[in-house]
Amino acid sequence: MTEWFMMASWSPYIVGAGIGILIWLAFLLSDRPLGCSTAYAKTAGMVESAISRKKSEMMPYYQKFTPTIDWQWMLIIGVLIGAFLSAYLSGTFTLLIVPPVFAAEFGTDPIFRSIVALLGGMVMGIGARWAGGCTSGHGISGTLQLSLASWVASICFFAGGILTAGLIFGFSFI
């Protein structure tokens, strides 16, 4: 058993099945789908609220997604801890700023990678809230409920992603 936790990686099918079962529990015990991007909207709301409480309470979006610490917000904290446990137990925890695949294409300048990550994150944050979910909320939790919006969103996530990655790194299939 402990050996299993110390393995560097598991079969993607086993991992996927595990996530599927985790979503059963989220529906059963918490009456929620498993989505990650709401927590970021709540965090933005907390910052707005810290600057001006009155103004943030007036914003319609934060009336819809209240800037409070709840299940959604703790989920992201948990993901960070869980991934750390997995990496630590398997001895694969490594601090890095520039991932090797990025470095091979654009060099090892940490400032350049940081700017790209910040901009990419901003675009993604806008898109996630625009579409009403991300790769977990729409891509897994929504599609498994056979939600029409989630299937369309997931196809668009990959269409936009494949196109953009191809423009950045060159299309592998051409």
Add this chain to the structure above:
Amino acid sequence: MRGGLMVLEQIRTDNRVQIVFGLLTGIVFGFLLQKGGVTDYGVIIGQLLLTDFTVVKVMLSAVLIGMIGIYSMKSAGLVRLHCRVGSVGATVIGGLIFGAGFAILGYCPGTAAGAVGSGALDAAIGMVGIALGAGIFARLYPRLNRSVLNYGTFPADTIPELVGIREGIIVIVVAILIAGFLYMLTVLGF
């Protein structure tokens, strides 16, 4: 059965219990994502370049197992669905914007947190970016909600509603399609 459902309802509405459940769910989710390799920038970019299908394998296995369980529990009256109606203006445009950000950052909102846990500090900057983006969207929301977000609202919430065929049959068909697609990937050597 009835008493069981009442206990369930108590658990679901107890905010303090739910904060703990959120944390525990996240820990298991993060552990699985890291073990699956999908917290790695190279694996995600590999998926978008169509050279590494780990992300799709994880996602589709989760959908296959998740769908069967959720629909079984739904027919037993234990869970309810949480589907929202989409639109061309929200779902398609937002989805394409998300995809572009996905390729530029190389993580998604969940795997970014997992990547930070694995030691990738660029993902931490990405997380700040995602929160900034969500904040920008919140500022734009009243204007967008009056215009583009409600453009071309979809005719149904779910695929069974759209095609007008019983849920159980659609679940079986989708399960077969997913299993077939996963099998095809291995045959093709991915």
